[in-house]
Amino acid sequence: MPGRGRPRRFDRDAALRTAMRLFWERGYEGTSMTDLTTAMGIGSPSLYAAFSCKEALFREAVALYNETEGAVPRRMLHEEPTARRAVEALLRISADAYTDPATPPGCLVVLGAANCTEENQGVREFLAGLRREDLAMLRARLDRGVSEGDLPAGTDTTALAAFYNTVLYGLSIQSRDGATRTELHDIVDTALAAWPGQRS
Amino acid sequence: MPGRGRPRRFDRDAALRTAMRLFWERGYEGTSMTDLTTAMGIGSPSLYAAFSCKEALFREAVALYNETEGAVPRRMLHEEPTARRAVEALLRISADAYTDPATPPGCLVVLGAANCTEENQGVREFLAGLRREDLAMLRARLDRGVSEGDLPAGTDTTALAAFYNTVLYGLSIQSRDGATRTELHDIVDTALAAWPGQRS
DNA sequence: CCATTTATATATCAACCGATACATAAATGA
DNA sequence: TCATTTATGTATCGGTTGATATATAAATGG
Numbered sequence: 001m002p003g004r005g006r007p008r009r010f011d012r013d014a015a016l017r018t019a020m021r022l023f024w025e026r027g028y029e030g031t032s033m034t035d036l037t038t039a040m041g042i043g044s045p046s047l048y049a050a051f052s053c054k055e056a057l058f059r060e061a062v063a064l065y066n067e068t069e070g071a072v073p074r075r076m077l078h079e080e081p082t083a084r085r086a087v088e089a090l091l092r093i094s095a096d097a098y099t100d101p102a103t104p105p106g107c108l109v110v111l112g113a114a115n116c117t118e119e120n121q122g123v124r125e126f127l128a129g130l131r132r133e134d135l136a137m138l139r140a141r142l143d144r145g146v147s148e149g150d151l152p153a154g155t156d157t158t159a160l161a162a163f164y165n166t167v168l169y170g171l172s173i174q175s176r177d178g179a180t181r182t183e184l185h186d187i188v189d190t191a192l193a194a195w196p197g198q199r200s
Numbered sequence: 201m202p203g204r205g206r207p208r209r210f211d212r213d214a215a216l217r218t219a220m221r222l223f224w225e226r227g228y229e230g231t232s233m234t235d236l237t238t239a240m241g242i243g244s245p246s247l248y249a250a251f252s253c254k255e256a257l258f259r260e261a262v263a264l265y266n267e268t269e270g271a272v273p274r275r276m277l278h279e280e281p282t283a284r285r286a287v288e289a290l291l292r293i294s295a296d297a298y299t300d301p302a303t304p305p306g307c308l309v310v311l312g313a314a315n316c317t318e319e320n321q322g323v324r325e326f327l328a329g330l331r332r333e334d335l336a337m338l339r340a341r342l343d344r345g346v347s348e349g350d351l352p353a354g355t356d357t358t359a360l361a362a363f364y365n366t367v368l369y370g371l372s373i374q375s376r377d378g379a380t381r382t383e384l385h386d387i388v389d390t391a392l393a394a395w396p397g398q399r400s
Numbered sequence: 401c402c403a404t405t406t407a408t409a410t411a412t413c414a415a416c417c418g419a420t421a422c423a424t425a426a427a428t429g430a
Numbered sequence: 431t432c433a434t435t436t437a438t439g440t441a442t443c444g445g446t447t448g449a450t451a452t453a454t455a456a457a458t459g460g
Contacts, residue, residue: 005406006456027315029229033448043409045450050407054448110373114314115227128377162374162383163390169373170366173310177328183362190363194394205436206426233418243439245420250437254418 012050015040019051020061025104028058028113028123055123058112065108066130069097077137083145084195087164090138091191094168095184098175106172109134135165155196167191212250215240219251220261225304228258228313228323255323258312265308266330269297277337283345284395287364290338291391294368295384298375306372309334335365355396367391 018039022031033054037044051057073093080086098106109131113124139161145151171184193200218239222231233254237244251257273293280286298306309331313324339361345351371384393400 003406004404004458006408006458008407026317030315030317032446034446043407044448045410046408048449111315114373115230115311115376117226117230131377156386159386159390162379163387166367166370166374166387166391168370170368170370173314173369173373174362174366176315177331179362186356186359187363187366190359190394191366192394193398194390194392194400196393196400198393198400200394200396200398200400203436204428204434206428206438208437232416234416243437244418245440246438248419 008046008050010040010042010046015042015047015050016057016061016064019057020064020108021104023058023061023112024065024108027111027116028054029116029120055120058123059126062108062112062127062130069103069108070134073097074137077141082148082150083142084150084192086141086145087138087195088188088192091164091167091171091188092185095171095181095188098171099179099181099184105175105178107168110169110172111176131165135161138165152196160196163194164191208246208250210240210242210246215242215247215250216257216261216264219257220264220308221304223258223261223312224265224308227311227316228254229316229320255320258323259326262308262312262327262330269303269308273297274337277341282348282350283342284350284392286341286345287338287395288388288392291364291367291371291388292385295371295381295388298371299379299381299384305375305378307368310369310372311376331365335361338365352396360396363394364391 019031019036022035022039025031026035033044033047036057037047040047047057051060073090076089076093077086080089094107097103109127113120113127116124139157142151142155142157142161146153146155146157151157167187171187174184174187190200192198219236222235222239225231226235233244233247236257237247240247247257251260273290276289276293277286280289294307297303309327313320313327316324339357342351342355342357342361346353346355346357351357367387371379371387374384374387390400392398
């Protein structure tokens with residue numbers, strides 16, 4: 001039921017996608033409400049009525065990002081048969097996504113609130129929490145590799161997960177600096193040489 | 201010769217160090233002129249008279265950062281006898297510096313203008329240029345390792361340098377997220393396992 | 401038809417941004 | 431002494447920030 005009052009003139013989902021795109025491209029503080037309302041083609045009271053405030057809009061946009069952009073890497077992480085292949089798929093898919101010319105370079109969760117003001121520490125902590133979740137998923141996949149026997153028992157999965165997570169962070173910055181897809185995959189090649197038991 | 205007019209009431213070098221510290225902590229756009237003048241204890245016309253404008257002050261502060269904080273890693277990179285030991289020293293010293301409680305976490309050159317506004321693209325490009333210089337120095341050190349025989353002939357030094365550079369970028373973000381010194385060194389351990397010929 | 405509800409458009413709000421105008425203070429050179 | 435030069439303190443500039451007050455438009459329920 002669409003309710004009683006005057007119907008909304010714009011598509012809320014489309015507006016949210018627009019916000020995701022802008023925040024992805026320019027970060028939280030780098031995107032102004034005027035940028036958003038202009039890109040959405042609506043007035044600022046309409047935006048506030050639909051999304052409460054800038055921070056709420058950002059959180060909703062990031063949630064959308066996490067559901068859409070994060071779906072493929074998450075699925076790969078689970079479906080690939082070994083930990084090694086899962087991590088390689090994660091890195092390769094991320095490298096491809098970060099250099100997709102149809103979307104802004106790098107990861108919104110990593111870059112969206114890099115050095116933001118103290119007054120927006122809540123936004124920063126929100127993204128940091130998502131990063132911790134991603135790290136935990138990666139570590140869990142490595143632990144699964146140990147329990148399934150494709151990773152040596154006694155592997156320091158915490159350190160290994162932290163390492164590949166760090167590489168992913170670095171890839172985001174590299175893509176922002178204009179690194180090509182090939183360059184990122186070359187970096188991934190080297191990173192995979194650090195895999196336990198690997199000969200480089 | 202201190203010149204003719206009324207002498208400056210404040211220490212320009214100390215003010216520059218204050219600016220470096222603030223920019224390091226909060227980034228270019230995250231630091232306001234009011235933040236700067238307050239921390240320096242001077243009025244805004246004095247700041248403008250001494251440093252022209254915000255961007256010029258930032259560039260000078262970053263130059264100071266590069267000279268001071270960058271000195272030790274640069275020296276290690278040159279003085280360590282092998283490429284492998286040089287890279288390890290670079291990573292370890294950076295990990296220590298990024299987690300030094302006396303200074304802000306992470307690297308100013310990496311984090312100082314992460315997703316800044318389009319109108320400040322000049323600042324972003326300035327830092328990107330410094331990062332390219334650092335990358336070139338790292339690659340040159342690896343090339344030296346090849347010519348001196350401690351790295352196998354045919355080693356892809358470009359890819360290897362890009363990889364360790366990427367790890368350094370990632371370490372900056374990790375330290376911003378509150379990673380401890382031990383955690384960073386564990387990541388460095390894993391990164392070094394990717395070294396050519398290494399058994400991990 | 402009309403009360404109610406919701407969304408819109410216009411016009412702003414106070415706070416902060418980077419940057420200056422202006423008058424005054426404090427030094428030097430002649 | 432006094433013109434010149436430079437720096438300082440105060441007050442403020444126009445512009446932008448995130449967020450609203452207000453009045454009107456457009457739907458539903460009775």
